[in-house]
Amino acid sequence: MGNIKADYKEEYNYKGYFSLQSYLSKEQVAQIVYHLDLYEKEPHEGMVREVKSGELRAVHGPHLYDSFFKELSQNRDIVALAEEILGEPCYLHQFKINLKRRFSGEQWPWHEDFVYWHEKDGVKAPKLVNIVLFLDNTDMLSGPLCFIPFSHNSLWSYASSANVEESDWMRDVSADLTYQLDTEVVSKLISKHGTEFQMGSPGDLLVFSPLLAHCSGNNMSPHHRRMLILTFNAISNAPSKQNRPEFLCGRP
Template sequence: MELTQAQLEQYEREGFLFLERLFSAREVAALDEIIPELLAVQNFSGLRRDEASGHVRRIHGTHFYCERIRRLARHPRLLTPSEQLLRGRVYLHQSRFIPKFGLAAPAQGFPWHQDFPTWHVRDGMPGPRAVVVAVFIDEVTAYNGPILMIPRSHRLGMMTCDDGPVMEGYRQLTVSPEQVTDLYNAEGLIALQGPPGSVLFMHSNLVHASSENISPLRRAMHQLVYNSVENACANPVRPDEDAARDCTPLHVLPEDCLLTPANA
């Protein structure tokens, strides 16, 4: 699947592109049924728990032990558009699962931040030539902790400060409340909502956040981060699930790759 020129221009202008129902109900079901498999791997270093509740907050590196995630990363509806957006071949920098179970297993949200500065400061990624791709497994509503984004904020470069909360073993690079307020007054704010199977392509410098999900509704997402092969991290010090060292370009799989047997 190739993006149109209008879609490419929208991404460059707004910092994101949202495509509703890009995956069918059968494909979403295939991505939903692997969630217990992901949660069952308890000794994996990519498993990150909420410090207050102990519930799973997110899992990094899901492609290391899940074949269907490896296929998702090479799906033509994700890989081809990402290569267009990044103008060339890409590799998988990160894979992650964010469950947001809601009241059944509460966990804190994510503060206002940009993704690229962490990769630049912690791992030596040269530039923001990475795209974050989120696949909706559940319907995302105003109630279950949608991603909040400030459109066009990716044009301003790195805006982070290093005085954010300590989460998951290191101090977060966050965007200050004053900066967020100024950005909101200038550009507004979007709470991204949509049906299962929808896909978000987000620029790695776009300012975004999400709150804790305190609704009874789960908000699960599989996320992939594609990085240009020309933009590999210079000195990754974090584990592979946070900063991939394998920069082999990905090759596209057939359209039905999520629905074929695992040994096919």
Template sequence: MNLKKITRASPVVWSKNNFSPLNAEQISFYKENGFIKLKNIIDQQSINEILNRVMELYNTNGENVVSELQEETIRQIFEIHNEPTLKDFYQHDYVLKAVKQILDDQVYIYQSKINYKKAFTGKSFNFHTDYITWHNVDGMPEPRAINIDICVTEQSFYNGALMVVPKSHLYYVPAENEQPKDQKFNFKDNLQTQDYDTPKTEIFKKLIETYGIEYIALKPGDILLFDPNLIHGSSNNISPYDRIKLMFSYNSVTNKPKKSVRPNYMANHNIEEVF
């Protein structure tokens, strides 16, 4: 498999010679690897506030709540940027400055969610890239977007920490089985079954053989910035500790998808708040 044939054309870092708040070394690392981990960005009091609100939301039910397959355990809660108590975190000064530094444009929340892996029962997320779905199903023109993970509880090897394939963001990897671009398709069920949008096996193997897989261990208050075209996934939570994180996806205002068939809570169709 010749990886040159699927090399990414779009920039990873859109700004030039802007080294604040991320310094030149950090920007270079993100550009080369597709992610960067930043320690102690959110203070412990704020983490406690997040955790309290997450526990309250865990007992709710609605269209934006996804449970584990054939279980009542919650897997994901979408559209959390509409939660007043979580507003300060997706509008966090450092986070927004870093996002705009990389994307070099005004941004808006494209997707937001809590990823919750309950102790012992939290299930895996198959390896995938977000951009496969955002581009093929939603119609996002370019990967001029970024994901921010806010670590709420410790993320370790044992409780299903994120795994990434470094440098995989530099290639456009086609899906083995693409999600249908059809409003009648049950996109919510697919978040449980994960039958679609995994990377083609031959290419995926080649990327792993070339670049390996890295576990992203995080402590509460750490954040992870990663490119939406980066291949990532996570294993089951086999530990007695819950794994909880907030995830905010920011998109450039000039990169709005042309026509998304997914529900608004999965792919924000409305640019109401611009930063």
């Protein structure tokens, strides 16, 4: 795994994210993709399909059902990175691979992540971090993540914008997300801070705050846009509810 730049923590705290090219080697990416292809061939809990096309949208919690992904989720460099950012011992709260299939992978509306972990899982503080590994070339056509830089500083107060009393976990990971950011809030944030699209190549690393406003569009390209996301939480901040399956709400 590649070396992390010295000032990444300042950048993370300042902008709400940082990225690094070629964190994984080509061989490491190929190995992940190989195991992912095998994993997708069998039915597993936590698999979610796109509503329109029926294509697989994402796999959740592959580390619970597959030894390769279990080992990956325990990779010492990755866990150490999460612990350095959070400044305390962590556990894996969520592990998903968003598959965003060629021509059919659907959007993720504007949202921030922490509201889900707070409302659904009873996680008290935003002491979590998302670590993303790119598995494919990601360009403007394939529905890259789009961030509003600096938005992690103001979103805590806007967090709950859903009109749902109860919703099943499937909606929390669908193209019609349970908790979406209010368009007025998004407009104000964009006029202040602009947007930054997160394009990249297989093996690139992206780390972002659970309070950062983000979205992504449909994949209109002839290539898949697969992205692996590991979310770590501080052990001191463990969930107090068990509403959702373990593949969405891990435990220390």
